[in-house]
Amino acid sequence: MYFYFIQFKRIIRDMTAPARWILTISLSLALAVTAIAQRTAAATVQHISTPLTVLTNMRLIDGTGAPPRDHVTLVLADGKIQKICDDTKSCDVPTAGTNANLVGKTVMPSLISAHSHLALLNAEGNFDSAQYTEENVIKQLEQYERYGVTTIVSLGLNKDIIFDLRDKQKKGQVDGATVLTVGRGIGVPNGFPPMGAGDNQLYRPKDAAEARRDVDETADHHADLIKIWIDENHGKFPEMSDDIARAIISEAHKRGLRVAAHVYKLEDARRIVNEGVDILAHSVRDKDVDDSFIALLKSKGTWYLPTLTVDESFFVYADRPDFMQSTFFRDSVPAETYARLTSDAYRNKVLSDKDTQQHRQDFTIATRNLKRLYDAGVNIGFGTDSGAVLGRLPGFSEHRELLLMVNAGLTPLQAIACATSHNAAEMHLSDRGTLKADMNADLLVIDGDPSKNITDTSHIAAVFHHGHRIEHIESAK
Numbered sequence: 001m002y003f004y005f006i007q008f009k010r011i012i013r014d015m016t017a018p019a020r021w022i023l024t025i026s027l028s029l030a031l032a033v034t035a036i037a038q039r040t041a042a043a044t045v046q047h048i049s050t051p052l053t054v055l056t057n058m059r060l061i062d063g064t065g066a067p068p069r070d071h072v073t074l075v076l077a078d079g080k081i082q083k084i085c086d087d088t089k090s091c092d093v094p095t096a097g098t099n100a101n102l103v104g105k106t107v108m109p110s111l112i113s114a115h116s117h118l119a120l121l122n123a124e125g126n127f128d129s130a131q132y133t134e135e136n137v138i139k140q141l142e143q144y145e146r147y148g149v150t151t152i153v154s155l156g157l158n159k160d161i162i163f164d165l166r167d168k169q170k171k172g173q174v175d176g177a178t179v180l181t182v183g184r185g186i187g188v189p190n191g192f193p194p195m196g197a198g199d200n201q202l203y204r205p206k207d208a209a210e211a212r213r214d215v216d217e218t219a220d221h222h223a224d225l226i227k228i229w230i231d232e233n234h235g236k237f238p239e240m241s242d243d244i245a246r247a248i249i250s251e252a253h254k255r256g257l258r259v260a261a262h263v264y265k266l267e268d269a270r271r272i273v274n275e276g277v278d279i280l281a282h283s284v285r286d287k288d289v290d291d292s293f294i295a296l297l298k299s300k301g302t303w304y305l306p307t308l309t310v311d312e313s314f315f316v317y318a319d320r321p322d323f324m325q326s327t328f329f330r331d332s333v334p335a336e337t338y339a340r341l342t343s344d345a346y347r348n349k350v351l352s353d354k355d356t357q358q359h360r361q362d363f364t365i366a367t368r369n370l371k372r373l374y375d376a377g378v379n380i381g382f383g384t385d386s387g388a389v390l391g392r393l394p395g396f397s398e399h400r401e402l403l404l405m406v407n408a409g410l411t412p413l414q415a416i417a418c419a420t421s422h423n424a425a426e427m428h429l430s431d432r433g434t435l436k437a438d439m440n441a442d443l444l445v446i447d448g449d450p451s452k453n454i455t456d457t458s459h460i461a462a463v464f465h466h467g468h469r470i471e472h473i474e475s476a477k
């Protein structure tokens with residue numbers, strides 16, 4: 001019944017007049033949305049379709065990297081893109097009265113983060129296992145969705161309740177960004193990841209046999225991927241042994257699951273890709289990549305997630321950039337975290353921390369490596385590690401990542417393609433990531449033109465997820 005209840009809530013929200021054809025005009029946004037009520041008794045129908053929506057006269061970025069198209073009309077029905085007309089004037093749309101002038105607005109696929117985390121931090125931004133509750137997970141999924149990130153991969157440190165939540169979400173019973181997950185993930189005893197996650201949130205196998213059992217338990221939950229951590233933290237931590245890593249990768253592949261690895265060093269990345277890992281979940285940051293590494297990634301088809309915001313998050317707030325004043329940023333941060341990030345104590349600590357210089361250097365190398373790997377034709381995806389530690393902010397960080405990728409030398413359309421069509425390919429999601437007929441109606445309406453100015457993605461006029469319009473967030477101006 002809960003399913004019907006939340007669907008009913010959505011229908012009520014979408015229908016503001018008792019008619020078969022409903023026109024909802026958002027005057028403040030000059031965005032017109034039509035809805036058809038195709039049902040009379042919502043609580044009794046088996047399959048509830050979403051409202052029909054017509055978006056006219058848009059600039060369309062389709063997510064493939066192709067140039068934008070102007071004056072496009074999109075028809076959304078039943079949660080899908082029913083059709084796209086390149087000529088608005090001759091488009092046969094099944095309604096009248098929806099001709100709001102949307103010139104100047106852009107529609108693009110909503111974002112997919114292939115590396116995020118859920119419900120790990122308390123209001124101050126510190127890791128706290130008690131935070132991982134169903135309520136907090138859903139709250140965070142809703143935040144991603146409001147920010148236009150409608151699919152996320154929760155890449156480790158999940159409690160097993162995530163599997164049940166994901167399954168309920170597939171039935172339409174849980175709102176927010178669509179979640180895929182690795183479950184707990186597999187770390188190293190007394191090593192990475194360093195947070196004090198308990199046994200119910202992380203595996204730390206002591207030998208290969210235990211590692212295989214951990215993979216099997218994760219696979220039995222129908223996880224979407226397996227996650228491992230390969231990092232000795234500048235010699236401070238023990239690293240996952242080769243035989244454990246090999247056992248995990250072979251067992252995962254036997255169970256039909258691919259493996260994503262946290263990495264930092266070039267030599268670790270090279271070794272683990274040679275072992276058959278499928279996704280590098282961070283940039284190589286200790287050294288510039290070399291030709292043989294590039295050739296290796298290309299020959300194996302390995303995916304590479306730059307996560308530039310990871311390195312920047314260690315120091316950017318101490319530099320007090322202008323964006324910290326924006327509503328778009330502030331709305332993504334709990335008040336206590338905001339107070340901490342803007343405090344003199346925090347700034348002084350970061351600026352005097354001997355690791356800060358290392359983080360700045362890591363960021364510079366990661367940025368350089370992204371451009372080189374992209375130009376060489378390596379599979380580049382998109383992720384942020386949002387939600388993992390202080391200052392990695394669900395929703396906000398994804399828009400920041402797009403800018404950092406552009407600053408690295410990608411064009412805005414290339415960065416957007418990484419976060420949409422590339423990531424859909426990376427996660428084998430054939431129903432999203434590109435705007436064309438029959439794909440999910442997962443899209444953003446943007447004030448401005450992100451193909452020219454990537455920061456326009458933060459000027460969100462509307463988010464659609466499965467054809468439902470998501471509650472508006474105040475956009476950055």
Ligand SMILES: [Zn+2]
Nearest residue numbers: 115155385388
């Ligand atoms: Zn992570």
